[in-house]
Amino acid sequence: MSSVPVERAPAPPGEVRERAERGESPLGRLTGSPLVRLIVRRVLVAIPLLLAISVLVFVLLEAMPGDPARNQAGMDATEEEVEAVRKSMGLDRPAHERYLSWLFGALTGDLGRSSVSGLPVSQLLAERMPVTFELVFLAFVISLGIALPVAMLAARKPGGVFDRIVMVGSMTLLAVPNYVLALLLVIVFAVTLRMLPSIGFTPIEVGLWPNLQSVILPTLALAIPLGCFYARFLRGDLVEQMNSADYVDTARAKGLGPWRILWQHAFRNSSFGLLTIVGLNVGALVGGTVIIEQIFAMPGLGQLMLQGVGARDTAVVQICVFIFAAVAVFANLFVDVMYAVLDPRIRYGGR
Amino acid sequence: MSNSSHASRRRGGLAALAATVGLILTACSGGGPAPTGNDGEVGEPQAGGEITVLLDAGFAGGWATGLDPATSNGTGANLAQNSAIFGGLFTLEADEDGSNARIEPNQAESYEWQDDGLKLVVKLREGIEFSDGTPMDAEAVLWNWIRALSSGSTGAPVLDLNLDLEPQEHSQEFMDSLWAALPADVDRDLIMRRLGAIRIVDDLTIEMNFNSVNGAFVNGLPTANLNLIASPTAYAELGADQFKVTPIGAGPFVVEVNRQSERLELTKNENYFKEGLPYLDALNFQSVAGDQVMYQTLLSGQGDVVEGLSAVTLINEARNNPQVEVHLGTPTSPYVVQLNTRKEPFDDIRARQAIYYATDFAAIQEGLFGGEGDLSQSFTASGGLFYTPEIDGYPEFDLDKAKALVEELGGLEVELGTTDIVTARSVTTALQTQWEKAGIDVTIDAKPLGDVITKFTSGDWESMLQTAGAWDPAAGIGVQVRFGSTSPFSGTPLPEGATSAADAIAQGLRSPLDELLAQAVATVDEKEREAAYVEIAEVIAKEAYGPFGIAFSPAQVVRKGVHGPGLTTPIPALAVNTGVLYDRVWVER
Numbered sequence: 019m020s021s022v023p024v025e026r027a028p029a030p031p032g033e034v035r036e037r038a039e040r041g042e043s044p045l046g047r048l049t050g051s052p053l054v055r056l057i058v059r060r061v062l063v064a065i066p067l068l069l070a071i072s073v074l075v076f077v078l079l080e081a082m083p084g085d086p087a088r089n090q091a092g093m094d095a096t097e098e099e100v101e102a103v104r105k106s107m108g109l110d111r112p113a114h115e116r117y118l119s120w121l122f123g124a125l126t127g128d129l130g131r132s133s134v135s136g137l138p139v140s141q142l143l144a145e146r147m148p149v150t151f152e153l154v155f156l157a158f159v160i161s162l163g164i165a166l167p168v169a170m171l172a173a174r175k176p177g178g179v180f181d182r183i184v185m186v187g188s189m190t191l192l193a194v195p196n197y198v199l200a201l202l203l204v205i206v207f208a209v210t211l212r213m214l215p216s217i218g219f220t221p222i223e224v225g226l227w228p229n230l231q232s233v234i235l236p237t238l239a240l241a242i243p244l245g246c247f248y249a250r251f252l253r254g255d256l257v258e259q260m261n262s263a264d265y266v267d268t269a270r271a272k273g274l275g276p277w278r279i280l281w282q283h284a285f286r287n288s289s290f291g292l293l294t295i296v297g298l299n300v301g302a303l304v305g306g307t308v309i310i311e312q313i314f315a316m317p318g319l320g321q322l323m324l325q326g327v328g329a330r331d332t333a334v335v336q337i338c339v340f341i342f343a344a345v346a347v348f349a350n351l352f353v354d355v356m357y358a359v360l361d362p363r364i365r366y367g368g369r
Numbered sequence: 370m371s372n373s374s375h376a377s378r379r380r381g382g383l384a385a386l387a388a389t390v391g392l393i394l395t396a397c398s399g400g401g402p403a404p405t406g407n408d409g410e411v412g413e414p415q416a417g418g419e420i421t422v423l424l425d426a427g428f429a430g431g432w433a434t435g436l437d438p439a440t441s442n443g444t445g446a447n448l449a450q451n452s453a454i455f456g457g458l459f460t461l462e463a464d465e466d467g468s469n470a471r472i473e474p475n476q477a478e479s480y481e482w483q484d485d486g487l488k489l490v491v492k493l494r495e496g497i498e499f500s501d502g503t504p505m506d507a508e509a510v511l512w513n514w515i516r517a518l519s520s521g522s523t524g525a526p527v528l529d530l531n532l533d534l535e536p537q538e539h540s541q542e543f544m545d546s547l548w549a550a551l552p553a554d555v556d557r558d559l560i561m562r563r564l565g566a567i568r569i570v571d572d573l574t575i576e577m578n579f580n581s582v583n584g585a586f587v588n589g590l591p592t593a594n595l596n597l598i599a600s601p602t603a604y605a606e607l608g609a610d611q612f613k614v615t616p617i618g619a620g621p622f623v624v625e626v627n628r629q630s631e632r633l634e635l636t637k638n639e640n641y642f643k644e645g646l647p648y649l650d651a652l653n654f655q656s657v658a659g660d661q662v663m664y665q666t667l668l669s670g671q672g673d674v675v676e677g678l679s680a681v682t683l684i685n686e687a688r689n690n691p692q693v694e695v696h697l698g699t700p701t702s703p704y705v706v707q708l709n710t711r712k713e714p715f716d717d718i719r720a721r722q723a724i725y726y727a728t729d730f731a732a733i734q735e736g737l738f739g740g741e742g743d744l745s746q747s748f749t750a751s752g753g754l755f756y757t758p759e760i761d762g763y764p765e766f767d768l769d770k771a772k773a774l775v776e777e778l779g780g781l782e783v784e785l786g787t788t789d790i791v792t793a794r795s796v797t798t799a800l801q802t803q804w805e806k807a808g809i810d811v812t813i814d815a816k817p818l819g820d821v822i823t824k825f826t827s828g829d830w831e832s833m834l835q836t837a838g839a840w841d842p843a844a845g846i847g848v849q850v851r852f853g854s855t856s857p858f859s860g861t862p863l864p865e866g867a868t869s870a871a872d873a874i875a876q877g878l879r880s881p882l883d884e885l886l887a888q889a890v891a892t893v894d895e896k897e898r899e900a901a902y903v904e905i906a907e908v909i910a911k912e913a914y915g916p917f918g919i920a921f922s923p924a925q926v927v928r929k930g931v932h933g934p935g936l937t938t939p940i941p942a943l944a945v946n947t948g949v950l951y952d953r954v955w956v957e958r
Contacts, residue, residue, distance in 0.1 A: 088822055090442060091523045102521040103442065134433045135629055136610070201661065208669035216669040217657055218632070312426070312658040315666075317631045325433065325630065 053358050060351045064344075071343045072336055076117045079332055086330030090134070107133040107330075120336060130333040132326075139333050142322060147341070149219055149318035150307050153233060154345075157240035157303055162296070164245030165252055170280060172249070173256035184253065188246035196306055200239035200313045207235060217315035236314040240306050244299060248292065255291050259284035290357065297353030301346035411932055418956040419651035420673040420931060422449060423663045429676060429946055430656030431630045435613025437604075438597035439516035439550075444524030445592040445845065445944060449676060453635055453652055453951045455597040456620035458491065458510075459590050461840065461948050467699035467752060467939030470840065472587055476505065476598065476619060476642070478573075486582035486893040487531070493573040497619050497642040499600035505619045507575040508543060512601045514567055514577075516550050517594040519560060524594035526586065531578040534565035546601050550609075584893045585843035588754065592845065592943045621647035621952035631656050641952070648955035664926065667693060673931050673956070677923040677946045680791065681738055684924045694929060698922030699752030699941045702838035703745035704730075704796060706785070707851060707915045709830055709860030719774050720781055721913035724832070725764035726771035727807035730918035733799045737792075742921035747906035748838045748848040750920030752941030754895075755842060755902040763910040771807035782810040786824060787834040789815040796918070797834050826857045833860075838920070842902055843890045845944030852905075852914060854880040861914050882908055922947075930957035 087104035088095070095103070104110050111119075123130050129139035168188075172181040191199070208216035214235055220228040260266055260280065269279045308320035315321075319338050326334035424430030429449055434442045436450060444451060451457070458477040463470040474480060478494045497505040518525050539547075551560065566578045579586075590596045603617035615624045619642065622635035633654040637647055655672060657663045660680040664687065666672045678684055678695075687695045708715040708724060715721050730744055743750040746760040764770075775781045785800060787793045794815050801811040816824065824830045835858075839845035850856050854863050855870040864880040867873035879887070885908060889901035909915065925936045925947065933954030934940060935947045 085822065085826070088826070095523045096527055099521075099523050099525075103523065106521055132433075135435065136613070137629075201665065204662075204665050204669065208671075209665055212670060216666045216671055217655065217662070218671070313662055315426070315631070315655065315657050315662075317628060325431070328427075329433065 053355060056354060056358065057351065060354065064347045064351070067347060068340060068343055072121065072340055073117070075336055075339045076113075076120075076332065079327075079330060079335060080113050082330065090329060109133075116332065120333060124337070124340075129337055132331050132334050134326075134329045134331045134334075139337055142334065143319070143337065143341075146317055146319050146322050148221075149316055150304075150311070150320060152222075152229075153236055153240065153307055153310070153316070153318060154300075154304055156233060156237040157244065157306075158296075158300075160237060160241035161245035161248055161303075164241065165248030165292075168245075168249045169252035169256060170285070172253045173260065173284075174276065174280060176257045176260075181253070184249065188250050191242055191246045192250070194243070196239050196243055197309050197313055199242060200236070200310055203235045203239055204313075219314075219316045219318075233316075236310045236316060239310050239313075240303060244303060247299070248295065251295050252288055252292050255288040256280065256284050259287055263287070290360070293353050293356055293360075297350045300349035301342070304342050304345050411937070412957070414648050414932070414953070414955040415958050416645070416648050416955070417650050418648075418958055419653070420649060420954070420956055421653040421655050421671065422674040422676055423655050423657045423666055423672040424449060424676055425660070425663065426630065426656045426658045430654070432633075433630045435629065436616050436624075436627070437609070437613045438513070438522070438524065438594040438599060438616075439520040440522055440609075440613065441594065442523045444522065444594045444597065446946070448592065448943070448946055448948045449951065450633055450654055451597050452620065452948060453622040453654075454616060454620045454624060455599065455618035456952070457591060457596045458493075458598060459587065459596055460950060461591050461940055461943055462934070462950070463699075463938075463940045465938050467941065470699075470752065470754075470941045472591070480587060482893045483576075484578075486584065487579050489577045489579070489586065490570065491575050491577075493575075494642065495573060498640055499603065499617050499619045500623045500638045500640050501600050501603045501617045502640065503600050503602045505598055505600075506572050507569045508539075508572075509601055510575050510598055511564075511567060511569055512543070512547055512550070513598045514575075514595055515547060515560060515563055517597075518563060519551055519555055521552065522594050524592075526589055526593045526595065528577075528586070529580045529583065530563060530566035531580045532559075532562035532566055534568075534578060536561045536564040537568045539564070539569075546605060550601070550604055582891050582893060584895075584898050585841050585890045588841035589844035591948055622649075622652050643952060647952040649951075652951060652954075667926060667928065673928050674936060675926040676936075676949065678926050679921075679923040681741075681921075684926075685739065687924070687926045692928065694927050694937065696925045696927070696937050696939060697741065698925065698947050699939045700743050700750040700920035700922040701753040701840045701941050701943075702836045702846075702945070703743070703748065703750050703920035704793075704918035705748070705835055705837045705851060705915045706800070706918070707833045707835055707837075707858075707860050708913070709828075709832065710862050710912075710914065711828060711860060712831070714778070714781055714783065715831060715860070717778065718913055719778055721915075722764055723771050723774035723778070723781060723807065723809065724783070724804070725913050725916045726767045726774065727804045727809060728800065728916045728918070729766040729803055730916070731766070732803070733796060734919045737795050737799060738919055738921055742919045745917045745920050746910065747902075747917055748851065748909075749840075749842050749902075750838065752920075752922065752939075753838060753840050753842065755899045757903050757906060760903070760906045760910045762907055764913060764916075768807055771809075775808040780808065780810070782812075784812045784814055784831045785834060786814040786816065786821065786830055786832065788821050789817050792921075793834055800834070822858075830860070837917070839944040840941050848902075848905060849886050852882060852909060853886055854883050861912075882912075925949075932956070 087100050087107060087109055090107065091100045091103045108116060120130060131138055132142060168184055172184040175181060204216045207214045215232055218232055220232040222229040265283055266279055269283055307318055308324055311318040311320040312324055319341060323335055323338035326338060429446050432443050432447050432450060434440065436454065438444055438455065441447065457475050459472050460475045461470060462473045476494060476497055478492045480489060480491045483490055493505065493507060493510065499505055568576050570576055598619065600617040604612050607615065614627045614629065621638055621641050623638045624633065625636050626632065626634040635652045637650050641647060657666055660678050660683050663675045664678060664683050667675050678687065684695060687693050706724060706728065708721045710716055734740060734742060734744055746763045747757060749756045783804065785797055787797045797813050797815065801813055804811050835851065837846060837848060837851040839847045842848045850858050852859055852861050854861050855873050857870065861882055862880055863870065864873045864878035864883065867876060867878045882905065885901060885905045889898055889905060892898060922942055923946065927936055933949065935949030936954060940947050
């Protein structure tokens, strides 16, 4: 019997979707995954959110009191000079026209030029983003590096000497604003001990150690308050788990040691809460760079944004805020994804 | 340069926060007024070495619009950078003690007013070359002056040039180079007319022709972009964008690294026209946020000089620190409480006089400034030109008279505005206390600079604590800006028949005070100018337009072993900051 090629009729759309959802094809496996659906949905939500943020920033900049052209020109400038500065800053055009022009430019990859320096915004970002991202990354790592062991040790014996020291110490450090902490760190490590530089940033191309030396103090100024917050949160959650959770009693009944229960069982459950808090605080961490970069004269995005706000440099401020917002949005998306990865019971977008 | 920039250096809450922390930290370290104690023997200058100068990011340490003099909006603030790179046609010099301040030709050899002050002839020194080896001659100066006046920089002075003269013929090469360096939309007809007003006499001589006499023009030059001469050849080679970053001048130093508004690294110009200068091999400028951080950076060893430390508590702290020396400048700009005569309550001279009588700036000088600074009765101070310590008819502090006037008025409610900076806020609080003793009800309104400017321009203000003055009263935020009737930052009466400042300008109307202000610059005779300014100060006092107060100059704080004019020997501030002469700065090695 000869085989007769059978032309397969295209499957009805509903069937394609069902197959995809059953994961019967690679594409289906991909698009049918709740995780992918989650990511796609959240990215789609992020787009109007970021758009709204850009509008809000533009409106806020417009609503700021004072005349940016006069500010830039100085009090002794003539009206003609002020008008020339206004023109050079592009402020002689209507606000909506300036916003739309910026938006279309940004969507097509043209971020425009700084109205103050005249330099391409993309060039400014390329120079400054590595500084801020290094600072944020290190602060993130160090804050967790402080929080995890401290919280575990404190939760091991709630009310013990170490726990009390941690609670008092972390509360004290939490009460100190990061710019005060920054100045105190400078006084101790740069002025008194002369161990570390008080200002400036050395790129990693110059050398790893000089680079690390230049970022240690600003990183600590950012990481210490955050680490204290995480430590207090995690310690509280761990203590609660250890005192009240049934699975902890079961583990104890099985004869597991307290460290093993703490690490393998309680921490695993507490990590969900910590993950949420860490995600929510990424925005605060990035925002904290604005002041810290200023104090340590670090040429990062935060410093650029502050200079931009002062000079009402819309193109610069818009993109800086946009990047900060995007980092916060995507950090939260990452947390959601991590939930799904860590806990298979969690289902997203299921029918 | 402007006081707006002066105030803008403290822009943002960060500086205020840092200063507050600074106050706490300083209090902990027991700072208090102490003798300067910087009178040690200084040896002969030594060549070599390198220093890092710390500049406030909000003012001198911000050069976001670049360092091309023609397009920079920071020539007045960036005196340090410009002095190092360009040197300048003229410099402000003073004796060792800061007295006898005068404009001296630097790259220029001399200047002369001709035609009854309508023509300025400037002769250049022979043999000066830019650091790229090309000559700095009259043609280069002309190229720079036309660019400086025609490229939109706020560092360009307002000149009443005689534009009716026939343009001078120049080579095609020169004209091509000039057009290429001007904005694309420049008014070419105006440029040609300027080429009639500014003319080359010979290779080293250039003249500028005016319609009216401007006696303050040369005195204002050191803060203007006309003073800074750059290499036209280098501009053509580098292009506009790169020239803003690495401009080529004929100053004592050459740009090696320029990270805009962050760090500027310079090395010695081996081609410098002054034999044996500069002393330093390298000079760096580091931008730092605020007084507290600048001071800490100096103590940490990452800087050698803080230019313009203004927080009084930190200055006192520095005086107690044996590692550093503090040198106060000679002040030129006193505080003034401007009173808005165009609206209630200060449209009534009795209310204005009550403020004069209720104000005791001597007590504020003692209490807040540790007795430092000058007390002034006019718009300049001991470091400034035409300074007269006592003005006839100035209503001095007299609480009884103040109380009587307030009673006569049936009470007085006043809003006192100021720029939201630490020192100004302290002064307003002290004034509030003093005025309330006279029965005046005071509300303080401290706002960021942008809001203060808006408030001024709206006309909706009653009284405002600001600073007024410059080395030459006509320059920068001088008396004209604070008291000229058509200035947006003045509260003096409008000319008769004018409904607004714009209307006065349109109709060409002038108030009696405007006439006097115009007279004060309409002569190049210094004695005549001095007499005019004394008369202006007397009119202000008689009409009670605003009591003047303390003139306090920011301090130069240097690590021991650093010396130089403008750092360890005072030079009056031209407007806000002192023009340090970096070619003569040296370090003990």
